[in-house]
Amino acid sequence: MSDTTAFCDAAARLLGPKGFTTDPELVDPWLTDWRGRYTGRAIGLASPASTAETAELVRLCAKHGVPIVPQGGNSGMSGGATPDESGDAVLISLRRMDKITSLDPEAMQVTCEAGVILQNLHEAAEKHRLRFPLTLGGKGSATIGGLISTNAGGTQVLRHGTMRAQVLGIEAVLADGSVLDTLTPLKKDNRGFDLKQLLIGSEGILGIVTGATLRLLPEISGRTVIWAGLASIRQARELLVHCERVAGEALEGFEVLPNHCLAAVLDHLPDARAPLAQPHAWNALIELVSTKPSGEDLASLAETMLEGALDLGLLEDAVIAANETQAEAFWLLRDSISPAERAIGPAMQHDISVPVKRMADFVTAAIPEVEKRFPETRALAFGHLGDGNVHFHVLAPAGVTPGRWEDSEGKQISSFVHDLVTEWGGSISAEHGIGQMKRDELGRLGDPAALAVLRSVKQALDPRGLLNPGKLLPLAQSGTNP
Structure with missing residues (x-):
């Protein structure tokens, strides 16, 4: 019996027929990212129904040395939830973990599992005359776990901040199968590092978020x-x-x-x-x-x-x-x-930020520079001007071959845009994460000291590199990605 077969058999016994499958008809739809830029392969699709099952599955993966790619609603913009082409990884979906376990109107807090859909959370809060102050275009598919893992923003950041500001506590399964439980919110807690903040925006490379306690606000009148x-x-x-x-x-x-x-x-x-x-x-x-x-x-x-x-x-x-x-x-x-633009044809999408007061000047200067450097392209910007984050997209010339253009001139365009953003003191990723799309660019433009810290944390929490390999962390100079 091969190691892969042994793993699949063990995963099937652990999770049951609803929790694990290798059926291509069920697995294949989740192997391509929302934008259609990345397609990978996987041993199978695991869908645990609880934190306990997730922890057991992670321990099983560690035993067999199987890499893990966590996935929420598969609505990410940077390829962060798509496995690579090796077919060595198992895709873990938390969509079955969709329970709101408690909602306290007096404390204005809600605790829920990671697979809860954002729109469903909104509706649950509304029943208590409350609201969750984060929304975005993909609210009908985006999950709470995915929003936490990418530190999502949306259209209300101007007043309420990113997902990081909404999270009061986290539950997560770490690389060894242990469960970190910080779901109980405390106004003050100085027992060392704030571990929940470490996991927010970590894109699944440090742990798999399985639950969260979130703040709610009074409904609008x-x-x-x-x-x-x-x-x-x-x-x-x-x-x-x-x-x-x-x-x-x-x-x-x-x-x-x-x-x-x-x-x-x-x-x-x-x-x-x-x-x-x-x-x-x-x-x-x-x-x-x-x-x-x-x-x-x-x-x-x-x-x-x-x-x-x-x-x-x-x-x-x-x-x-x-x-x-x-x-x-x-x-x-x-x-x-975004869907309207996708219907037009290929484009290079850049989710960037610069200091708020400089964003208008940046857009005014960058658009003509890009269009001059890459004739027949069309550069445009839209989004959250109030928090210094716009989506800076460059549309392909008419008649290009999708896929081929992105991998050739498209990559040159992204490097040029990211160079401009860096010159203006900005970030190449404002709210959609690094994923695999911007991993190499982060390695090229990121602060060496900051990258060293990221690698050290990854090595400490996931020394075998099984959690979402190939995402966020740039390749180290030695050629390895811890």
């Missing part, structure tokens, strides 16, 4: 959504500063997108309509909210804010959503940019 037309992204930056000054904590979202993105979405969604009568070079999607039980006159606040912006020449046109249906339609336009 009202919101007002605005669509504004702008002449430039620099004008958008000035408008953002104005909105922060006038609206204060009521300002929860400020997203920007160029006309090209809006046009692509309108082509992609047959029933969608442009919010404004005339196209504008740039658009801003602005959301004001109130959590006060008595509510606030957000409409008046929005009108005051927009009147002041018009007087200062900070926008060209604007419309306030007349109702919730129109507000959701505005947000659908923003959330549909």
Whole structure:
């Protein structure tokens, strides 16, 4: 009996027919990342139903020397949940672990398993007149474990921070099968390192997140959504500063997108309509909210804010959503940019950040530099201007061969963009993780001292390198990836 057969037999006995399969029809759909950039192979697909089963499975993998690739909703953007082509690894899905184990309205905390879908968490909180303050376009598939592992951001970071700010406690299975349980939240705890923070954003290379305790906030008593037309992204930056000054904590979202993105979405969604009568070079999607039980006159606040912006020449046109249906339609336009762009054709996607006050200047300078260096490409930026993070995408020239272009000119484009970001004091990964897509670039541009610390932590917690190999950590100079 081969080692692989022995492992598969043992995994099947441990997890049962619902928990382990080698059937290609069941495994293959999870071997390609959401963007279609990476496809790998796996021994099989393991779907444990509990933390105890996950721990036993990890111990079994350690016994047989089988690498482990954890996967949440498979909606990641950097290939971080896709196995390599060797076929040596087992894919571990936590989608069966989808229970909300407790929700305390008084403490405004929820404890749940890692496979809980973000949208389901939102709905559970709403039943108690609470909310979880993180959302994104993929909320219908993204899991809590995946969001923690990549330190997801989304459209509410401006006011509430990334996933790191939402996590109060974590449960995780480590490389030796032991379980780290920090689910009980403490306001103060100085017993050494904050281990939950170490695991957040670690992309599964230090442990497999199986559960979390998260903070909740009071439900909003009202919101007002605005669509504004702008002449430039620099004008958008000035408008953002104005909105922060006038609206204060009521300002929860400020997203920007160029006309090209809006046009692509309108082509992609047959029933969608442009919010404004005339196209504008740039658009801003602005959301004001109130959590006060008595509510606030957000409409008046929005009108005051927009009147002041018009007087200062900070926008060209604007419309306030007349109702919730129109507000959701505005947000659908923003959330549909990625699928609309994917339908157009190949593109190199860069999830980057620079200091907030410099982002508008960076976009203004970088777009023409990229398009001059790589003729016939189209560079564009959209996203979270308020927290210094935009999605900087470069669309391929017409007629290129998908796959081949990304591996040739596409890689040159990404290196050029990442060089620009580094020159501006920014990060090549703002919220989607490093995965395998940016691993080598992190090795090329990352701070050597920081990389040495990352490798040391990895070596200490996973000395055999079985947890999500080939992700996040750049190859060491010796040619090994611990």
